[in-house]
Amino acid sequence: MAIIENSSVLVTGGAGFIGSNIIDKLMNQGNRVVCLDNFSTGKRDNIAHHLPNANFKLIDGDIRDFATCTKATQGVDFVLHQAALGSVPRSIKDPITTNEVNVTGFLNMLVASSDAGVKRFVYAASSSTYGDSKELPKVEERIGNPLSPYAVTKYVNELYANVFSSVYKMEIIGLRYFNVFGPRQDPNGAYAAVIPLFVKSLISKTSPLINGDGNFSRDFTYVANVVQANELAATTTSTEAINTVYNIACGTRTTLNELFSVIKGELSAFDAEIVHTKAIYGPERAGDVPHSLASISKAQKFLDYMPTHSFSQGIKEAIGWYWENLA
Numbered sequence: 346m347a348i349i350e351n352s353s354v355l356v357t358g359g360a361g362f363i364g365s366n367i368i369d370k371l372m373n374q375g376n377r378v379v380c381l382d383n384f385s386t387g388k389r390d391n392i393a394h395h396l397p398n399a400n401f402k403l404i405d406g407d408i409r410d411f412a413t414c415t416k417a418t419q420g421v422d423f424v425l426h427q428a429a430l431g432s433v434p435r436s437i438k439d440p441i442t443t444n445e446v447n448v449t450g451f452l453n454m455l456v457a458s459s460d461a462g463v464k465r466f467v468y469a470a471s472s473s474t475y476g477d478s479k480e481l482p483k484v485e486e487r488i489g490n491p492l493s494p495y496a497v498t499k500y501v502n503e504l505y506a507n508v509f510s511s512v513y514k515m516e517i518i519g520l521r522y523f524n525v526f527g528p529r530q531d532p533n534g535a536y537a538a539v540i541p542l543f544v545k546s547l548i549s550k551t552s553p554l555i556n557g558d559g560n561f562s563r564d565f566t567y568v569a570n571v572v573q574a575n576e577l578a579a580t581t582t583s584t585e586a587i588n589t590v591y592n593i594a595c596g597t598r599t600t601l602n603e604l605f606s607v608i609k610g611e612l613s614a615f616d617a618e619i620v621h622t623k624a625i626y627g628p629e630r631a632g633d634v635p636h637s638l639a640s641i642s643k644a645q646k647f648l649d650y651m652p653t654h655s656f657s658q659g660i661k662e663a664i665g666w667y668w669e670n671l672a
């Protein structure tokens with residue numbers, strides 16, 4: 346499988362959950378890595394182990410500042426753009442900041458990368474772009490109307506990417522991630538994702554809240570699959586494969602009720618009492634799509650993407666990590 350080697354790579358949002366997992370792999374492969382992050386949701390702990398390494402450079406800065414983007418892109422082969430404000434509820438509460446980071450910041454990064462002549466720009470797109478489309482599985486060519494400010498920003502990223510590939514002749518690939526999970530995904534704060542939230546509640550034997558009746562479903566994707574997709578997208582030499590977007594997922598879906606019971610089962614191996622914890626149910630959340638399932642055929646065909654971790658393999662690894670780090 347193609348991997349990034351002997352390269353200089355800028356990872357924006359590199360102190361975050363996905364970005365730091367990407368950086369670990371790039372550093373293990375001996376690349377030179379620049380991490381640009383403003384630590385708004387990312388953590389120093391996620392990258393602290395690389396700070397002594399001469400191949401690693403941290404820029405504590407903001408993608409909303411164009412001069413910072415220009416500095417970060419100098420001499421870089423690939424940009425793996427992960428920095429953004431995630432979370433649908435956050436974007437509903439504060440659409441202005443979400444737009445500034447996710448749209449203006451994205452545009453800054455595109456212009457700076459174009460000016461610097463980077464070889465390829467790979468960015469984190471989102472399954473939220475499918476919006477109100479009811480079609481399952483989701484195929485890249487058919488999207489619905491966005492259901493949240495966050496979804497709008499991620500769709501606008503795709504529109505800008507198309508324009509920059511045609512007008513500025515940049516090589517760009519967007520990866521529509523579907524509900525990513527794994528080590529370092531933050532269980533704390535108002536906008537934590539469902540898997541770390543469930544894990545944290547269950548470890549402390551308190552009942553997690555399920556929004557809705559638990560029958561909503563997601564294509565939960567282990568972070569190693571997302572790291573793989575970034576490497577493949579950066580290194581593909583096929584001209585057919587570039588200047589487009591791909592679903593990055595497992596191609597299977599799990600309801601929230603199933604998720605709760607799988608996590609409970611895994612954690613019960615560490616503490617048998619956890620099995621008695623029950624979930625509580627609350628109202629559905631605004632902006633949530635009921636079901637999400639990806640077709641991954643396009644990524645398989647053009648990028649040779651092949652998930653190394655199924656949902657259940659990924660959950661086992663993630664739970665092991667949370668037990669070591671949270672319990």
Ligand SMILES: NC(=O)c1ccc[n+]([C@@H]2O[C@H](COP(=O)([O-])OP(=O)(O)OC[C@H]3O[C@@H](n4cnc5c(N)ncnc54)[C@H](O)[C@@H]3O)[C@@H](O)[C@H]2O)c1
Pocket residue numbers: 357358359360361362363364381382383384385386387388406407408409426427428429430431446450469470471472521522523524525526
């Ligand atoms: N986690 C998922 O399920 C998922 C799904 C679809 C898309 N995505 C996208 O993947 C990317 C990474 O998400 P994540 O889950 O790792 O989230 P995260 O919050 O852990 O990481 C985002 C990182 O970006 C940094 N950042 C935010 N604003 C910034 C700014 N103005 N300047 C510089 N850095 C900034 C944060 O400090 C953080 O380190 C995001 O673009 C997100 O929208 C994530």
